[in-house]
Amino acid sequence: PPLYIITPTYRRPEQIAELTRLSHTLMLVPPNLTWLVIEDAYQTNDLVEEVLKKSSLKYHYMIAPMPAQYKNKTKGPKPRGVSNRNKGIEWIRENAKTGVLYFADDDNTYDLELFNDIRYTKRVSMFPVGLITKAGVSSPIVKNGVFTGFYDGWIGGRKFAVDMAGFAVSVEFLLKRPKAKMPFKPGFEEDGFLKSLSPFEPRNVELLASNCTKILVWHTQTKKNGPSLPLDMAKHNNTNLVMLKK
Numbered sequence: 001p002p003l004y005i006i007t008p009t010y011r012r013p014e015q016i017a018e019l020t021r022l023s024h025t026l027m028l029v030p031p032n033l034t035w036l037v038i039e040d041a042y043q044t045n046d047l048v049e050e051v052l053k054k055s056s057l058k059y060h061y062m063i064a065p066m067p068a069q070y071k072n073k074t075k076g077p078k079p080r081g082v083s084n085r086n087k088g089i090e091w092i093r094e095n096a097k098t099g100v101l102y103f104a105d106d107d108n109t110y111d112l113e114l115f116n117d118i119r120y121t122k123r124v125s126m127f128p129v130g131l132i133t134k135a136g137v138s139s140p141i142v143k144n145g146v147f148t149g150f151y152d153g154w155i156g157g158r159k160f161a162v163d164m165a166g167f168a169v170s171v172e173f174l175l176k177r178p179k180a181k182m183p184f185k186p187g188f189e190e191d192g193f194l195k196s197l198s199p200f201e202p203r204n205v206e207l208l209a210s211n212c213t214k215i216l217v218w219h220t221q222t223k224k225n226g227p228s229l230p231l232d233m234a235k236h237n238n239t240n241l242v243m244l245k246k
């Protein structure tokens with residue numbers, strides 16, 4: 001079955017490095033993968049397009065800016081990557097019939113085994129995510145092979161206390177739910193999306209990664225080095241450096 005990987009991205013100094021690394025991971029995945037890269041921006045960026053082209057992966061590069069009402073918020077968390085992922089979902093509704101979709105943020109670390117595992121998702125599959133919150137891992141709790149709850153550093157009253165990287169969805173299953181989408185609700189994006197896949201209950205989840213005993217994806221985060229452009233470098237007119245300007 002085809003795999004659709006939805007990757008939200010946005011412009012910052014680390015962007016090209018993150019996308020280069022993720023492209024190299026996806027290049028090692030067996031065929032029949034489509035990479036949907038959606039940038040939170042009002043225009044596309046040639047440097048991003050270059051990374052995608054160089055990979056020789058099958059890709060679609062789209063834009064989906066975060067609505068201004070959220071982008072201009074001065075306090076509290078923002079709904080990062082939500083307009084991007086909804087755009088990816090829309091693309092799938094218009095272009096796909098079968099297969100599996102997975103939301104792969106540009107900065108996480110993925111074991112190739114994950115892509116084998118998720119390919120056979122019938123409804124919604126779940127698996128552990130490592131290096132997340134102080135709890136260290138976010139995962140379905142499995143007892144005697146049966147789902148019994150969620151382990152996560154922050155349960156927050158969520159029905160589905162999972163990270164974005166911790167589940168995959170069957171395309172056919174999604175297409176049967178025309179209203180399913182992700183809410184602009186910081187902290188509740190996963191929960192809101194999974195609830196919108198109703199009818200679907202946590203106990204119906206397909207447990208992957210050897211019954212959730214293995215970690216095949218890590219919520220790695222790239223350390224920011226602060227302002228990364230020595231501004232006088234910009235006058236050398238080198239595209240890669242100019243790109244670093246905010």
Ligand code: UGA
Binds near residue numbers: 066078082
């Ligand atoms: C955590 C969760 O692990 C993510 O799955 C969730 O999407 C995110 O929080 C969230 O706030 O919703 P975290 O590492 O804190 O992840 O977030 P980022 O990696 O900074 O952003 C998530 C994705 O959205 C990335 O692919 C990033 O490129 C993209 N993003 C981020 C945007 O498109 N626009 C932004 O302004 C920020």
Ligand code: MN
Binds near residue numbers: 107108220
């Ligand atoms: Mn991240």
